[in-house]
Amino acid sequence: MKLKNYIITSIILIISFITSAQNGALKKADNLFNKFAFVNAxxxxxxxxxxxxxxxxxxRQLADxxxxxRNPxxxxxxxxxxxxxQHVPVEYYYNYAQALRGVKDYQAYRVWMKRFKNEGGKINDEAFLKDSDFINSIFNAKQQYFLNDVNFNSKYSDFGAYEHNGNIYFASSRDNGVSTKHVYGWNNEPFxxxxxxxxxxxxxxxxxxxxxxxxxxxxxxxxxxxxxKDGKTMYFTRTNFTKNILGNDEEGITNLKIYKASLVxxxxxxxxxxxxxxxDFSNGHPALNEDETKLYFASNKFGGYGGSDIYYVDINNDGxxxxxxxxxxxxNTDKNEKFPFVNSEGVLFxxxxxxxGLGLLDIFGTVADKNNKIINVLNLGVPVNSSKDDFSFFMNSDGLSGYFASNRNGGIGSDDIYAYDRIPQLKVEGTATDIITxxxxxxxxxTLLSTDGNDIAFVETDENGYYExxxxxxxxxxxxxxxxxxxxxxxPVTSKxxxxxxxxxxADFELNEDVKKKEVIQIxxxxxxxxxxxxxxxxxxxxxxxxxxxxxxxxxxxNMTIKIESYTDSRGPSEYNEKLSKERAIVAYKYLVDHGVNPERITEYKGFGEQNLVNKCDGTIRCTEKEHQQNRRTQFIVIKME
Known part of the structure; x- marks a missing residue:
């Protein structure tokens, strides 16, 4: 009985490990997807x-x-x-139609767009429907972002929100202190x-x-x-002003520069x-990549594509x-690209x-191939973008929350900071407990099943009875x-x-013990x-x-049926041991049949030689006779009780 319990326990542990790993793999895939790491996802x-x-x-996620x-x-x-x-979300009719348009199957595209509308689908923005780029149409078929107000905007310009260790850093022209600074002539606000x-x-x-x-x-x-990440170094944009000296170019224009500071x-x-x-040019808007080996920034230096472009520079080990x-x-285009940000998966915004886009400055995300080469850009759509300037995008490491700035109508000041969140993954979770104890x-x-009874996924409860x-x-x-x-x-469970x-x-479960079945199994x-x-x-x-x-x-x-498995210890040639184990399986089978068991109720009787040793006595270590004896056995495994 100890051996059988050991085998059953081992199988359960293996299945539990595999199931846990698969559930972890699903979470990992979704996290990659949420952070725009589509190749790895x-x-x-x-x-x-x-x-x-x-x-x-x-x-569905793979299709997206x-x-x-950009692989229609x-x-x-x-x-x-x-x-x-069955019960596929209706937006996938729309997504399928857009992908068909991407492969120039316009007849099928019209069929599925009609079905999308007939099923109650709505087009949020006709501009995206007319856009020849199917990828933006798919991305904006359903609202991705939801906005939340922040409580620290002012009547002046506020932007560039950056979250680090529970603090939010941002740039602002609010200066209501005792010694108000100079006023910036561009917008008549403080610097x-x-x-x-x-x-x-x-x-x-x-x-x-x-x-x-x-x-x-x-x-x-x-x-x-x-x-x-260690919080000790900051890169920031500043007007060309060092040691109380304001720098300028040959035409007397003062540009922006990137500076570095240390926390002391x-x-x-x-x-x-x-x-x-x-x-003679401006550098600004610094952004570090995840491993802090590259610094991204915007610059209007000579040799770009026009306006300001996005650049990066390697940070060497010696600093x-x-x-x-x-x-x-x-x-980069012949106009202006600014405010780069790189999330935890290396995706550039x-x-x-x-x-x-939808207006003046819009916020875009990038899509890279398996070699991390950027192959496309995605307009993040409404409500992140508007008909006005939208910029300074930041995403937390969860891929589901962050900030951006906009001068859209309805704000408090000239530029305001907006917090956003994306719809998080939804899980069903609970615990299983004994209803008596x-x-x-x-x-x-x-097991998770569709309403028509098809298996979707399964997990096993952990040592605390928990599942998700x-x-x-x-x-x-x-x-x-x-x-x-x-x-x-x-x-039943609903997410509607x-x-x-x-x-x-x-969804918790309280289970009743099946006393009758327990007695049967013990016997x-x-x-x-x-x-x-x-x-x-x-x-x-x-x-x-x-x-x-x-x-x-x-x-x-x-009505019970069983199978017979026989084994030997590790001593002797493996071919001989396999033959000997078969003989042991045969004699056990004949004994049961000769004493009244219907042979049809023994599904198989096999010998496995020195396989599946119950201990470490595989010939590489010295073992006692008692230890070898544990391996010379025949097992009887119940296949069906009723």
Whole structure:
């Protein structure tokens, strides 16, 4: 019985590990997708489909991933699979239509657009429907972003919000302190300074007391910034002003430069100008990539595509800088590209008035291929973009929240900061407990099913009886839970009519013990029988167990079926051991049949030689005879009880 319990436990642990890994793989795929890392996300969704784990959902996500990678040929294949699914969200009819347009199948495109409208679909923006770029149409078929007000905007210009370690840093021309700075002639507002406020602070007053401590702020402009992960180094934009000297070019124009500062005793000091600046052009809007080996920035230096372009420069191990590199004409146009930001997956976002958009400056995301080469840009659509200037995009590491700035109608000041969030992944989660003891039930199998009974995904409860699974929004499901010795249970679950901020639906299970089934299984546990070295004769102790099996199968459980597996220890040639184990399986089979068991109720009897040793006695270590004896056995495995 110990051996059988060991085998069962091992199988359960393996299944639990695999299931947990698959659930983790789904989370990883979704996180990559949310952060615009579509190449890696596509690979992860492919793996899930190959393993038939939540395959319907993974297929839809894979189709979207291919669409965003500007690969309509592959997108069409998986959208076609998606629209054949039961209860598929209606926007996938629209997505499929746009992908068909991408492969120039206009007849099918019109068919699916008609079906989309007939199913209640609405076109949010006709401009995207007319846009010849199918990828932007797909991306904006459904609202991706939702806006939230922030409590620290002023009647002046506020932008460049950057979150780090619970603080929000931003640039603002509010200067209501005792010594108001010069007024900037461009907009008749005070010059910009950098401010900081705690994200969780309820106080909406952010005034001159909230200015960044140290030597960064001057009497001229300081603007967008980025901070290293350790919080010790800041890169920021400033008017060409060093050591109280205002620099300018040959025409007397003062440009922007990027500077570096160090945090010393909670104050930003040691201001250094970066070496690739110049007096005759502006560098600004610095942004670090995830591993802090590259600094991205905007510049109108000579040799670009026109206006200001996005560049990057390598940061060497010794802190020195390489030569600035222009990102090329997929990103840059003959107009202005500004305010780069790189998220935790290495995806670049920027503002531009040169790419097709909704207004003046719009915010765009980039799509890269498997070699990290940028191949396309995506307009983030409404409500991030508007008919006015939208810029200074920032995304938190979760890929679901962040900030941007806009001078759109309805704000408080000339430029205002807006917080956004994206619809988070929705999961169903819960615990399984014993209804009598209230103890958690481990390794119960929880299966997610469609309303027509098709399996979608399954997981096993952990040591605390907990489970979770990703589900679609606006859908109905059934949950089923099974566990040996407990009565099976099911319940309906719906994700319809829930708030968009909802991240989880709770579905707990209290299970009743199945006493009758438990008794049957306990009775039906068979012990192995053992053999002497190099023999296949049934010993006296083996006869006793075989007689017990006969009694149970003939008298107690006439419908029980079993299989027989025999083994040897590791000593002797493997070919000989395989033959010997077969002989041991045959003698056990004949004994049961000769004593009244119908041979049809023994599904198989096989010998496996020295496979599946129950200990480490594989010939590489010295073992006792008692230890070798444990491997010379024949096992009886119950296939069916009733």
């Amino acid at each position: 596509a690979e992860a969704y492919h793996n899930l489909i190959d393993k038939n784990y939540n395959a319907d959902y993974a297929t 991933s291919y669409a965003f990678m 040929d592959s997108a069409v294949i998986y959208y076609e699979k998606a629209v054949k699914q 910009l300074d950098i401010y900081v406020t705690n994200k969780s602070a309820n106080d909406t007053i952010v005034d001159h007391k909230s200015k960044l401590k140290g030597n960064i702020n001057s009497v001229y402009h300081e603007g967008p910034l980025t901070i290293t 005793e909670d104050k930003w000091k040691n201001i250094e100008e970066l070496p690739f600046n110049g007096n 020195s800088f390489g030569t600035p590199q222009n990102l090329g004409n997929v990103v 920027f503002a531009s008035d040169g790419h097709p 209230n103890e958690p039930i481990q390794n119960a199998v929880v 699974m990703i589900i679609d929004r606006d859908a109905d499901y059934n949950l089923n839970i099974k566990k040996d010795n407990y009565i099976e249970s099911s319940k 009519n829930i708030e968009r901020h909802t991240k989880s639906i709770i 039906a546990e068979f012990y192995p029988i053992y053999f002497d070295f190099n023999k296949s004769d049934i010993r006296k102790d083996g006869t006793s167990e075989l007689d017990r099996i006969v009694g149970l199968m003939v008298n107690k459980y006439p």
